[in-house]
Amino acid sequence: MIIAVDGPAASGKGTLASGLARHYRLPYLDTGLLYRAVGLAVAGQTEGPGFEAAAIAAAKALDAAHLTDIEALTAADTGVLASKVAVIAEVRKALFDFQRSFALQPDGAVLDGRDIGTTIAPDADVKLFIQADSKARMERRARQLEARGQEVDRYALYHQIEERDARDMQNPYGGFYKADDAHLLDTTLLDIEAALRAAIAIVDGTMAGKAGS
Numbered sequence: 550m551i552i553a554v555d556g557p558a559a560s561g562k563g564t565l566a567s568g569l570a571r572h573y574r575l576p577y578l579d580t581g582l583l584y585r586a587v588g589l590a591v592a593g594q595t596e597g598p599g600f601e602a603a604a605i606a607a608a609k610a611l612d613a614a615h616l617t618d619i620e621a622l623t624a625a626d627t628g629v630l631a632s633k634v635a636v637i638a639e640v641r642k643a644l645f646d647f648q649r650s651f652a653l654q655p656d657g658a659v660l661d662g663r664d665i666g667t668t669i670a671p672d673a674d675v676k677l678f679i680q681a682d683s684k685a686r687m688e689r690r691a692r693q694l695e696a697r698g699q700e701v702d703r704y705a706l707y708h709q710i711e712e713r714d715a716r717d718m719q720n721p722y723g724g725f726y727k728a729d730d731a732h733l734l735d736t737t738l739l740d741i742e743a744a745l746r747a748a749i750a751i752v753d754g755t756m757a758g759k760a761g762s
């Protein structure tokens with residue numbers, strides 16, 4: 550079974566995708582980490598042709614060793630960098646095969662990102678599009694960063710999340726929109742446990758419907 554989980558920044562898609570992977574005992578890939586690793590590789594470079602060339606080279610050279618520094622990869626600034634390299638078509642192309650192969654493992658997989666249901670696994674058995682309002686997303690991300698001992702400027706964080714979402718949604722190569730056959734799950738008013746229960750109900754319901762048809 551392939552489960553595709555998409556949604557905007559800090560919507561909780563990673564939390565849900567990893568919870569689904571545990572529940573169904575499937576391998577899990579956070580595809581945002583790949584873009585974040587490419588973003589980190591070009592950190593400090595000025596945007597322009599050199600930046601693009603370096604990002605493409607980093608995407609082509611990406612391997613597991615680039616995915617180990619979780620603290621640097623998951624920093625808020627790295628998310629912004631990731632969204633800048635994600636608008637480069639050659640970067641997306643270089644990262645496609647790894648994601649597609651991950652999705653096609655024999656027992657299936659759970660992947661989360663922006664273009665999983667539309668581009669990486671349009672054939673997924675179940676597609677979820679996770680939503681939560683911007684204020685809830687900002688608050689969740691703020692608490693996540695504060696739990697790491699970081700000081701958070703909520704006003705700046707809110708604008709950073711909005712700016713990243715806008716860039717992602719306007720990305721001509723990103724395929725970031727809800728697939729027609731994706732189930733929308735709004736978690737604004739749900740805690741993590743309730744959101745996971747709702748996601749499992751959608752997956753079970755979809756699979757039961759397929760088995761019955």
Ligand SMILES: Nc1ncnc2c1ncn2[C@@H]1O[C@H](COP(=O)(O)OP(=O)(O)OP(=O)(O)O)[C@@H](O)[C@H]1O
Binds near residue numbers: 690
């Ligand atoms: N339903 C929820 N209620 C409250 N907090 C939540 C909920 N879902 C996730 N969180 C918390 O919000 C934070 C962000 O969640 P998560 O990392 O899953 O989001 P994401 O959409 O994968 O983010 P990113 O776009 O950066 O990859 C985490 O600290 C997580 O524990």
Ligand SMILES: Nc1ccn([C@@H]2O[C@H](COP(=O)(O)O)[C@@H](O)[C@H]2O)c(=O)n1
Binds near residue numbers: 635717
């Ligand atoms: N499938 C994907 C995954 C991510 N991106 C870009 O990377 C940024 C960081 O992703 P997170 O999921 O870790 O927030 C994101 O803002 C996108 O720009 C992508 O394009 N496609």
